[in-house]
Amino acid sequence: MSTVRASTAPATRVTAERRHTTMPFRVELARQLSQWRVRIVLIILVVLPIIVRIALLVGGPPASSSSGGGTGASSSSTTSLIALAQVSGTTFAAFVIELSAGFLLTIIAALLFGDMIAGEASRSTLKYLLTIPVPRLRLLWVKVAVASTLLLAGLIALAVVAVVVGVISYGTGGIQIPNGPQLSFADSLGRIALATATGASGLLWAAGLGTLLTVVANSPLAAAGGVVLVSILSRLLDSIPTLGDIRVVLPTHYSAAFDQFFMSPVDLAPVANSVLSGLVWAVVFGAVGAWWFSRKDISG
């Protein structure tokens, strides 16, 4: 410990004039990817289609969708993607996306974004990052960028794996629209991509709220839990029809907009509304979060 020969080292001046780009994106990405919780989140997304495939295997062979007679008619009148999941590879992928978009992706967004600042604070590493100094908005920005990248990568991985697993298992047929036509394979791939993008826009509010809560709360659990709680509350309120048009302000009101791409015809109005709603909430939450973080006293 006493071996340091400080006197031989010149008093280096890291001058105020020399500005460095602190906390480069790749460094934060490496820091995040070194954590097992982040890896597990991504692994879940990648493995999910395989789990669903296995579940369908366990559940037995697909029910014949074209069985004649009365039963066929009754099934066709109540068909959904669940019943059609095994018709073709892309239908399977659509089904997997529909499965995960409901709640899983919200939780994953909550975990990734809720952990950003609160996670550093809970490990006491936040103060050391800030005294580097990483400017606070820079830190938040890089964190948001990394969390968004991870979430998007997870989503894309989910869609790609779902398509691959689906095509291997059920062939290259197009999406069978419930109570509608069967699409071409190329059209189906495009729709899966668009549905994934719309699903991502449906998570914008969760990302924004996670950003706000992660700077307000000092515990990552509180931040992620808060997002999940708000999501549940919002869905709950959304299911009360007497609230009428007020429900459009609920962040999850348009959360099923991605579903439009698995329907025929595709109504782009809810998709645009979903993007608008997500953007508005993300900007509001994100701006408040950034403002709060820029003036927050860091203790602990």
Place this chain on the structure above:
Amino acid sequence: MRRTAPATPRGSDARQRRTGTKRAGRPHGRVRAAVATLAVAILASGLALATGATTATAATPAAATASASASASAVASASAVAAATAATSPSATAPASTAAASTGPHVRSFFVPVAESPGSASTIQLDVDLYTPAVTPAPAVLLAHGFGQTKADLVPEAKELQDAGYVVLAYTARGFGQSGGSIGLDSLSGEVPDARALVDVLASEPAVQNVNGDPVVGVVGGSYGGALALMLGATDPRIDTVVAAITWNNLAQALVPSSAGVVADSSTSSGTATDVLRDFKSGWASRLFGAGITPTDPCGRFTPAFCALYQNLISGAQPSAADLALLAQSSPSTVLSGMKAPTLLLQGLQDNLFGLDQADANEQQLVKAGAPVSLQWFNGGHDGGGIGGTDTIITSWLADHLKANLPVPSTFTYAVPPSATGFGQTITAASYPGLNGASTGQQIALAGAETSIVNPPGGQPESVTGVPGLNTGSVAGGAISGLLSASNPPAEQAAFVSAPLTDPVILAGAATVRVHVTPAPENAALESAASTNAGSTNPGSTNAASTNAAATGAPPTTTASSDAVLYAQLSVTTGTATRALPGGVAPIHVALPASGADVTVTLPATAWSFTPGDRLTLTIRTSDSQFSGAATPAAYSVAIDGPITLPTVAAQSTDKSAGLPTLGSLIGIGVTLLVALGLIVVALIRSRRSPATAKASTSTRPGASPVPGEAAAAPSAAAAFESEREPEGPPLQINGLTKRFRSGFLAVDDVSFTVERGQVLGLLGENGAGKTTTLRMVAGLIRPDSGSASSFGATISPGSPVLSRLGCFIEGPGFLPHLSGRRNLELYWAATGRPASEAQFDEALAVADLGGALAKPVRGYSQGMRQRLAIAQAMLGMPDLLVLDEPTNGLDPPQITALRGVLRRYAEGGRTVIVSSHLLGEVELTCTHVVVMSHGKVVATGPVGDIAGDSSELVIGVTDVDAALAAVRNLGVDRAEAHEPSGIRVLPGAHPVDSVVATLVEAGVGVTSLQRGRHLEEAFLSLIGAREPSA
């Protein structure tokens, strides 16, 4: 008896509701939709499907839409007021009406007496609301309601028209609500003269615009009110325009339609109209009748003639000539030849009650009468949400043809409902071509084997093709009708399917197809079997004799086997989904020769967009839940005979706005993105500006002169580097720093001190003295309430670039626990964005002295190891100012000793170290300077010697303080003073210790103790006013 409602409260209630509606709708521009919903629910919902339950459910969404604030209760109170008004005595009238008449738009309620029947002396009272707009005189609109409704259901539409500047007279037709009289189904001897009497009221009303004594009056109605509008317009020349929605032309044809199929070579069966075989639309008719009955009378408020007519039809009989004459009295077809006023006919595609054929008949008669007429098909109707969405069409029509007198356009606009592959469209054609289309139409071949189908005895079980009033356009309605039709008995239907279409086709009109129907020879056998069954189920008739008797001795009484009753329906299959086309089923009731006949079937007129790949299915059934059908068992053999002809109408223009995002959403997205961009730009500008000001202050501020001796201590290279630079501020200067936490605790109170280059400053204070808080402010982690800290002349704020010259260790280590110590330091340095060569990892790691543990995850480290790693992290890059908060916590004595050396040497290079501690000995041994803090304040600053005394100082316990002081002063020491409780403090100067002690002993003073060196502890305790740890 003339009664008038207090107008003001009703008006305000209604206004509240409107405001609520707008507020609810505004976020997504849904004002129009919300108003439309209200209009649908109140004007059209119970329009004909008028049991109480249906009306209630239909009204609920309207209330929900309107209930932005308390408007749901406003709806309730509005109807409550209406009820109260109707019930109050005449005394509550005149003052209110005069008061209301004086200002603005208002509503007056009163009763109008009319003759019970033409020429009759007895009168009945009609319940009337008169809405007056803000500006009068104004054109008037007579509003007629749907079947089973009252004027209260017209409030939203009336308010809307009132706001649009019309005098509106909304009234309850005879036989409904508070109005007197019996229901005559818009009879020419009842309801129509009533309406003319109401036009008299409008004509005498000063608020109504008048042209040469002729009041400007339009009449608007849907369904029941629509037929009234047509008949009033045709019989009263004062009417200037007519709007009739989803209504009938000939009530007999609407309720008891004649066969939609005719035997192709019908030379034998051609005859007079009475020979036409009809089928009773029992589903809708019974529903309508149910809307008129009352608990006290099974005939309800119907006229006895209609009650008898209904009972006759529902029992399965064909209508008599008298019946048809009675229905003709309630049909516009009887009088339309007298119409001259411009007329708008709106007919719904989803209407099994009054189909497009009724509007077509109206149109033909009106054209023949020379009245300007415009016909529109919209995606609604009695089985599709009423007249929702037509309010804009109606208001613009009134504006063009009542307020103004524009020519009626010849264009024909029709809606195409959404299908499995396409959205609904609105298509405009140059002119209305009738139900057979503008061209020869599209021929599509249907395939299917000749199929035998049976009509079970009693017509049960029935095929279900719809439920009267069920909105099949809605998701739930579609699912329900799908479920219901799924269990249709296969033995009762024959299906003929087309090949997948190759080209898109838009059907607009009535498709026609020819089928060959042969009565099965076994019909007689079937009937006998039915009789057998009937006999065998009869208890007590189990023997064969009676069975045979029944079979042979009971010839069919009801029918000739040649009388065929069938139902034809078109449906479309897209992918796996099959949907019935809107418009219902075509009843076929023909007399067949035993050899069978070709029957040309005209299917219900409708509009539909077929996409390539769709398949068209013609289904022929023997029973249908919406028609009374035939109870006699029968069997037929049905074969397709030729292609189906789909009429088409060439489109002039097509509105395909459905399915696209609203403009508002797109603008909203753009605005939000711009706002986000703006916020980012603002944040960037602010972050660029703050370092700029810091830089400016760095260059302008005259720095404190370097600590003497620093240059000597620093190597020459460093000195040369120094000399090139402008003098800069001290490593740390704190001015009046104050921080009060949100809890109200004043942690740091006006703290000021300066740390010069080369110093090792000890920040000393008890727990909670504010040391850590001060250091946090120095590191820019928390903002001071007032005062400032600057480092090297630059003011410190969160994220200040000058912080890069600081190395901090504050309140415990913080690492990524799953990574090794080395990886932690590497990532930390990578986060600074500075080249790794500047980090001087080796020196820092030498301080940490972790050995092999450096490669292991930090989570396995002891407290001391983490502490040392954190200090090493703070030293990375050898910052000019090292701030260490309680660095010795968790270190063992050898490590503490080693750290002392590290810190001293660190400062020798011209760098500066700040160490906070509550361990006095630590500070005493390590530091050159000390700042003592207590309760948030600085109580002393200076070199350690000044505070703690010189290291050569002696504290001597003596028996006699005064004598001792005198003795040592005589000796000539530098300084001597008393030291509590019984001792002296001596700075001996040149005198060795032993001579001082000898002097004391010589002076006869007993020496009880002798202590040499500093006494920071005492100094500290006296500075902070130490109290005994009593609490």
